[in-house]
Amino acid sequence: MPSLFEPIEMGSIYAKNRVFMSPMTRAKATPEHVPTPIMVEYYTQRATAGLIISEATGISREGLGCPYAPGLWTQEQVEAWKPVTAAVHAKGGKIVAQLWHMGRVMHSSVTGMQPVSSSATKAPEPLHTYNGKQDPEVARPLxxxxxxxxxxxxxxxxxxxxxxxxxxxxxxxxxxxxIDQFLRDSANHRSDDYGGSPENRIRILREVTEAVIAAIGADKTSVRLSPNGDSQGCIDSHPEQVFIPAAKLLNDLKIAFLELRELGPDGTFGKSDQPKLHGPIRKVFTKPLVLNQDYTREEAIETVATGVADAIAFGRPFIANPDLVHRLEDNLPLNKDNIQTWYSRGPEGYIDYPFAR
Structure with missing residues (x-):
């Protein structure tokens, strides 16, 4: 049986274990979305993860409305990421960049532009800006x-x-x-080639994935989906009709791995009574499958051992436990994270959590 603590190959990526660090926004970049030196220490501390999936990172000024989140559209940003990736590699770790366009979940005071989306809708909750939370704006349909x-x-x-x-x-x-705003029918009200049928709503996911594969290769490309429940006002009335074909498409495109964030009825942040879809998705996606959301040590070990998934991505446990892999392997107690410092600007709650040894 496979073990949570044994290596796995995913395309060109060799992960030394199957405890992955999931993407988590920490807001430590500059107002110009340039990574800062403190981020080097943060990611290096967590390099024992089989794979680090970076915090969500903007693909353009238009697409990044999160204060102090990093980007990857300017040369200055590229250069500032280099010490981070070099330090992770020096510690024997692997790291991929999560590419982000926020769509309607952003405010014009951050980007200087009207938010965009699949349709003329708006985010359901007030949005973070440099001047506190502000009410969402109606997005311009793309x-x-x-x-x-x-x-x-x-x-x-x-x-x-x-x-x-x-x-x-x-x-x-x-x-x-x-992309999720296109995939799910609660947000996508289009009547053209990008709306209506599940096939049309999946179209932008296909085009983006093909463009990334053309740029860097399928062996270095992965995708994150959240197939069930409500995410920031996005929910689908029949998610199995959208996400199973989407997973089959991604399998046909031969991406390196697929990660699913799935809500349960008792989730810490978000709950859903819609069934999880990793089972039927597993039947059509034969490449490595990574699952995420509220996994305990015991659940993670069993999920990998039984072949339900090939790896488990942990989020919040990695905030307070830079040595999470060691703690899970030796069944050691976990530090508790402080939610008040998730998005604070200094080192507290970022690089000062203790190691077990």
Whole structure:
């Protein structure tokens, strides 16, 4: 039986164990979205993860409305990421960049532009800005020309990621952000080639993935989906009709791995009564499958051992436990994270959590 603590190959990426660090926004970049030196220490501390999936990283000014989040569209950003990836590699770790376009989940005061989406909708909750939370704005529906431009932005960001030293990229198609706003019928009200049928709603995911593969290769490309439940106002009435074909498409494109964030009825942040889809997705996606969301040590070990998934991505446990792999392997107690410092600007709650040894 496979073990959570044994290596796995995913395309060109060799992970030394199957405890992955999932993407988590920590807001430590500059207002110009340039990574800062403190991020080197943060990621290096966690390099024992089989694979680090970076915090969500903007593909363009238009697509990044999160204060102090990093980007990958300028040369200055590329250069600032290089010390991070070099330090992770020096510790024997692997790291991929999660590529992000937030769509409607952003405010014009951050980007200087009206938010965009599949349709003229708006995010359901107030949005973070440099001046506190502000009410969401109605998004401008993307034209076909806009979509083509954004697809190209993903390809450029993927090339920039490799120049910055990343081992690959993950396309963020989950959690209610732009691609998810196309995938799910609660947000996509279009009647053209990008709306209506599941096949049409999947189209932008296919085009983005093909553009990234053309830029850096399928062996360095992965995707994150959130197939069930509500994510920032995005939910689908029949998710199995959308996400199983989407997974089959990604399998046919031979991406390196697929990560699923799946909500359960008792989730810590988000709950859903919609069934999890990793079972039927596993039947059509034969490449490595990574699962995420509230896994305990025992659940993670069993899920990998029984072949339900090939790896487990942990989020919040990695905040407070830079040595999470060691703690899980030796069944040691976990540090508790402090939610008040998740997005604070200094080292507290970022690089000062203790190691077990």
């Amino acid at each position: 034209t076909k020309e806009d979509i083509a431009r954004i697809v190209n932005d993903y390809g450029n960001a993927a090339r920039n990621a490799l120049e910055a030293g990343f081992d690959g990229v993950q396309i963020h198609a989950a959690n209610g952000y732009l």
